[in-house]
Amino acid sequence: MNLQLTLAARYLAGRKLRTFLTTLAVVFGVLVIFGMNIILPTMIAALQINAQGAAGMVDFSVTHVSGEAFTADLLPTIQAVDGVRAVSVSLNRIVNLPADFYDNDPARPDVLTALSLVGVEPEAARSVRSYPVTAGRYLEASDSASTVISQTLADSLSVNVGDTFSIPTVNGITELRVAGILPPRTQPGNEEVLVTLAQAQEMTGETSRVNTIDINVETTAGEARHAEIQANIEASVGEDYHVGTLMAGTEMFASLKLGQAMMNLFGVLALFMGGFIIFNTFRTVVAERRRDIGMLRALGASRGTIIGMILAEGLLQGVIGTAAGLLFGYLLGAGIVKLAGPMLSQYINLKMGEPVVTPALLSMSIFLGVGVTVLAGLLPARSASKVTPLDALRPSVAEVEFKRRAGTGSVIGAVIVALTTLALFSGNPALIVPGGFLFLVGLAMIAPLLVRPITNIFGRLIALIYAREGTGELAQGNLTRQSARVAATASATMLGLVVIVAAGGLISSLTVTLYDLMRKSLGSDYLFIPPSIALWNSNVGAHAGFADQLRAVEGVEAVSTLRFAGSIANGQAVSLMGIDPATFPEVSGLHFQEGSESAYQALADGHALIANSAFVTAAGAQVGDMLELITPNGPVEYRLVAVATDFLNVKITTAFISQADMQADFGTTEDVFIQLNLAPGADRAAADASIRAIAVDYPQFKIISGKTYFQSMKSQMDAAFAAMYFLLAMLALPSLIAMLNTLTIGVIERTREIGMLRAVGATRKQIRTMVLAEALLLAAIGTAFGILGGLYLGYTFVSAMASIFPLGYAFPLTGVLAAIAVGLLFGALAAIIPARQAARMNVVEALRYE
Amino acid sequence: MSLIQTENLTKIYGCGETAVTALDHVNMQVNAGEFVAVMGPSGCGKSTLLHLLGGLDRSTEGKVSIDGTSLAEMKDNDLTKLRRKRIGFVFQFYNLIPVLTAIENAALPVTLDGVRPAEARQRAAEWLERFGLGDRLNNRPDQLSGGQQQRVAIARALVAEPALVLADEPTGNLDTKASDEIAALLRQVSKEYGRAVIMVTHNPRIAAYADRIVFLKDGKIVDETLLERKNGDNAKMLADKIKRIGD
Structure with a gap:
């Protein structure tokens, strides 16, 4: 073994506890960075698999860039594209199921946490996918309240052909009769509940709208031809539409990215500390070993050899610490994936696979871990190389030098402190x-x-x-x-x-x-909470009638609802929340950073939006700007009137518009979150009973009082x-x-x-x-x-x-x-x-x- | 031409009123195979002389030449190489690297010189065996007695086959028996292996092993004595002399 490495290894082994503790600092930094970064790609991979599972055998899927539903006007245009063989429109919605919806047993874990409701035109759908029914029959255009499900879903619901099961919809609970059963499902992702398009539109309140156009192209098409057809389709649908596999979970990405950034900050801090601790240790090491170093110099070790020796120690610690950090980081990541997996599949319908380790992440972690350690050793190594052979004989000399150097350092330090204080x-x-x-x-x-x-x-x-x-x-x-x-x-x-x-x-x-x-x-008296907070588009809400019914209850003073639509503004995906400018401030409220409560009036006047700071930062917008929101009917201009945040959407790029605008531009009237205040002096018990009686038909909402929440x-x-x-x-x-x-x-x-x-x-x-x-x-x-x-x-x-x-x-x-x-x-x-x-x-x- | 020689070698520490002249125009020369002891009272400049001879420190005035080359004109890296190849050091406190074994310590100078590890070990082992440490090759310094540690240090000083060995109070930390062993060993080094050995000591009994004694006082050479091997008590003669000079 090389002399420097031998010496490094021996010195390190001679101080086991110290080596362990200093290395521990590196381990911790690498662990955090590596472990946490494993998790995000794993989640992304899971999201992609889910999306691909949904896309099935289809060559291309056309969706609106905002993720919103749209009218099927495009269909003839796409059909006319050269190379397109078959086209089918569908309306896909994920239906989150409330806890214990089917088994009614809180003790048993729920097998089903969400279903994928798929509305299709039965014949057209068969032209792009195969539906090999094994029992009963396939859907017919004239069917109503009928469904085709997989054997796996039938088994978990304990239903057979001819039986019915219930599913929450915007109109309350709907009963569906099983018309046919498909083979057991093999792909990951949610179980599909296949219904006619009209049925799905009714169940989701998306009258005469669809959200996906599936396209199959010539089967003989080679890769180049495939790309050409895709380009042609893209040209025909325009840039408001996205061609490819289904876009999924943009909001999810935003949340994950933030979490990742925080964790990275934490990891960098940990590594920074690790580097500092090693720096300190090496400084002591150099002082402690002045005699040995002087001796080596007297024997003919060059300055480079001494620097090499100290750096070799850093390198060894860095390599060992990084290796251990990678190992524990992987275990941490895998552990979190394993532990959080069931929870995630419960709340956001995400099935996570094995942790994903990208070569880039691996090399970055190694680079950071080893780099920091070696870097930390650099200055002490330099000062070690300045130890003269005489120090082996006269230890006091170096001490004087050590002090003097500390003096220059203090001056630089003072400058840094002064500058950073100014900063x-x-x-x-x-x-x-x-x-x-x-x-x-x-x-x-x-x-x-x-x-x-x-x-x-x-x-x-x-x-x-x-x-x-x-x-x-x-x-x-x-x-x-x-x-x-x-x-x-x-x-x-x-x-x-x-x-x-x-x-x-x-x-x-x-x-x-x-x-x-x-x-x-x-702060409202009652909250109606959907299964997924802040992942609004995976929730099935309620039609406007539900809120009206609640308003009619004796003793209810005000009801405010949130509606959701996805959109894009300044190239940035944004969650639009539709509010009623009149009732929202009474029941709920925003925390204004710019502008004031008067912004609600601007919303009521139309085509104005209040954005949260996450959005303002991401989109680079300012109050007073005109923003183009992509809607299913093309771009519409909105004026940014204020910057304000609510609690639920704090981390997500969000903007608030009036419900009237949302209905006009996005066609959405579905309430995904409802808040309710009782009038002072109302009969609380009676009101509570009436409210709960109405809500029975909407089990997708969990009713709780604001205080409990x-x-x-x-x-x-x-x-x-x-x-x-x-x-x-x-x-x-x-x-x-x-x-x-x-x-x-x-x-x-x-x-x-x-x-x-x-x-x-x-x-x-x-x-x-x-x-x-x-x-x-x-x-x-x-x-x-x-x-x-x-x-x-x-x-x-x-x-x-x-x-x-x-x-x-x-x-x-x-x-x-x-x-x-x-x-x-x-x-x-x-x-x-x-x-x-x-x-x-x-x-x-x-x-x-x- | 002698192996090492000094011309008006002067070293002054500090400056102005606090300046201390440690060496004052010293002229001396040492030939290959010669064993020279430097004696003198504390603070006479013995150690400073040794450090300057070994290229560990730089002179204020005058020069040191080894093989006719002046050390003053050499860069740090060249000096380092010179120390590695031409000079061996032995110190009072042995200065072995505590984490290395006897053989690794002894092999250090040649390892630093880039000799293959197997050969470096081979050469170190040979010297250690000559000095009676054949069964101690893989012991760490803390498992060796003081005398044994100093023998490892001498093996280390010789492993690179230097022309000159500098020893600074090599017996200062040893008992009488071990001191005699080490002094005899150093004499063997000069006579049997033909190295020039310069040893600083204040022990007359140890100095008596040398061929020639240089007496230093207040940074100046005040006396030089050639020792005859034949006649009686050299040590006593040296003790008397140092007493005279000291007074």
């Missing part, structure tokens, strides 16, 4: 985000300068406690003398605490804003935050243990001095006290820095979120208090082992120690 006040997120990380680097570099003033302050405190024996002063002296090493230890502590405080800042800001938003958006959302959020805190604690742990590490080294380095103190009569207890006082001082410095850096970074997070979700910054008092407690506790804990070690030292041996 903070600039309010520009493009500056603040990188500023947050630079601020930490700056703090770490400036640390040696601040050691003296800070130890003076805290030293007085400690001197008060241990006033009689002077050990406090001794500890303080030790620290100020070795400011560079102290800075290294303190910055390790700082990093651990930064994360706690920063996350505290983010979480407290998030909670305050979200709770406020929730109260505003969901608020509570359940709050507890969900609290659980999510608790999980985040746990992850953060895992992040903080390695750097806090790094502090213990450095402290122990500090004791070893001063062995001789401690021996001297013992020789001149210091008791074991005094030695212990001195080391403890030193540790507490160190912890105090680290904590002070950690809180500073954490507050900055927390603000960074909050402002980075602004484009997605604007938050008011809330001071994280809990986070700061927790950081102080944790910092000092760890300081004391970290001192116990070295303090005992120092106190137990044999005086003679210690004095002889070189």
Whole structure:
């Protein structure tokens, strides 16, 4: 084996615990990045498989770019395209089933969570797909309330030809009679319920509209011809339509992407910390091994060899850490896919396959993991190469040099801190985000300068406690003398605490804003909630009559509904929510960032929209802009009148328009979410009974009171935050243990001095006290820095979120208090082992120690 | 021509009023196969002289030449190569790399020189066996006694076949018996293997193993003595001399 690698491996093996802890930091960073990035492609793959499953044997499917239904006017145009053999229109809707819809048994897990309702013209459909009926008969054009289903679905519903089963629709529950049964289904995706087009249009309220045109082309067509036909079809349908396999789940993608971005940020932070911890360790390593390095230089090792040796150590740790990170990351990803799979298939009809590892992700994770470690080793390696052979003989020389270099570093650090502080006040997120990380680097570099003033302050405190024996002063002296090493230890502590405080800042800001938003958006007396919140297009809602019935109930003051249509504006997919500008503000409400409540009036006047900040950022739009929304009837101009957010659609690019506009431009009158307020003084019991009686026909909605929903959302959020805190604690742990590490080294380095103190009569207890006082001082410095850096970074997070979700910054008092407690506790804990070690030292041996 | 020689070698630490002259116009030369001991009271500049001779430090004035080449004009990399190929070092505290075994430590200079690992080990093993450490090849420094560690260090100093071995208080950390063994070994190195050995010591008994003694005081050479092997107590004579010079 190569000399550098041999040395690296031996040194690492000689310090197993330290190696383990520093490597752990790399493992964690890679784990988060790799693990989390496995999950998103896996979900995308699942979405694609589902879409392909739906497309079946069809060559092409034409859908509207907005995903909305449209009138079948295009049919003759497509049929006329050269090479097109057969065309069939259909209306496909996913029907989410409420829990326990068929089995009525909460104890048993639901086999069916959603069905795919497919309305076809029976004869035309047969020209593009085959329907080999095994029992009963295929659909006929004149059929009504009849269906053809697969054997698998028939089995899970326990029905046979001639039996009926129920299914929720916009008109309430509809009974369908099984006319025929198809062979068991082999593709993934939802079970299909095949009905006539007219039946489907009635069940979904999409009168005389379809949402898919399936096309089969000449069977002999080769690949080139296939592409040519596709191009011809694309030309004939125009750019408002999409030709290809079915587009699925754009909203889903948006949510997933956001989650992925957050996780990546987290992973990068973890790696950053890992790099910092390794940097610190290497700095100590170089100081510790000055003699060995000087010796090697005296023996004829060149500077390059020394750099190579330190880098080889970094490389080894990087490679091992990355490998372990990849492994655990894969297990984490696979575990989440496995655990979340059933939940996802329940709530969003997504069947997930095996985790997908792309070569790009793999190489990026390796590059980041190994790169960070090697990079972290670079500076210490350089300073190691500057150790002269004489240092092997005169250790004090290097110490002087170490201090001097720390001096230049402090100046650079001060500049960085000053610049990043300016960036903070600039309010520009493009500056603040990188500023947050630079601020930490700056703090770490400036640390040696601040050691003296800070130890003076805290030293007085400690001197008060241990006033009689002077050990406090001794500890303080030790620290100020070795400011560079102290800075290294303190910055390790700082990093651990930064994360706690920063996350505290983010979480407290998030909670305050979200709770406020929730109260505003969901503060009504009753909520009618569809199975999938915020994935609106997979829900079957209710026709307008349902809300009217509710309005008629005695004691009901106001009913506000949300309607949904998908669209595209400025090339950005957007969820349109139709609201009634008059009732919506009474029952629900928006949190305005730009504009005010008067925007509702603009909506009522027509062709105006209120967009949420996610949309404004993604589409690059401003208040006052005219936006072209793609509708099934072509583009329509809307004026952007305000920017505001509701709770449900916070993370999704969303715009609010009036229900009147939505009906005119998108033809949608289906209510997907309903909120209801009772009049003050109404007979609540009577009203409740009437409301529930009406809702029985619409089992797709879960009825809950706003208060209950608020509570359940709050507890969900609290659980999510608790999980985040746990992850953060895992992040903080390695750097806090790094502090213990450095402290122990500090004791070893001063062995001789401690021996001297013992020789001149210091008791074991005094030695212990001195080391403890030193540790507490160190912890105090680290904590002070950690809180500073954490507050900055927390603000960074909050402002980075602004484009997605604007938050008011809330001071994280809990986070700061927790950081102080944790910092000092760890300081004391970290001192116990070295303090005992120092106190137990044999005086003679210690004095002889070189 | 001698192997190594100095011309008006001067080293001044610090500057202005605090300047300390560690070496003051030292002129000396050492031939191949010669064993020279440098003696003198503490702070006389012994170690500084050795560091300058070994290219570990640079002189303020004057020059050191090895094989006629002046060290002052060499770049750091060339100096490094020179140390690797032409000079071996032995230190008071052995300075073995703690994580490497005896044979790996001894092989270091040739390994650093790019010699194939198998050959490097082979050469290191030969020297260790000559010095009676044949059964200790795979022990780490902490499993060896002080004398054994110093013998590993001497093997390391010789493995690259250097012309010059510099030893800085090689027995300073050893008991009497081990000290004598090491001093005898160094004499063997110069006589049997033909290397020039320059050893700094303040122990007259150890210095008595050398061919020639150079006495330093306040950075200047104050006396040089050639030792006769035949007559009696060289050590006592040296002790008397150092006492005189010290006063």
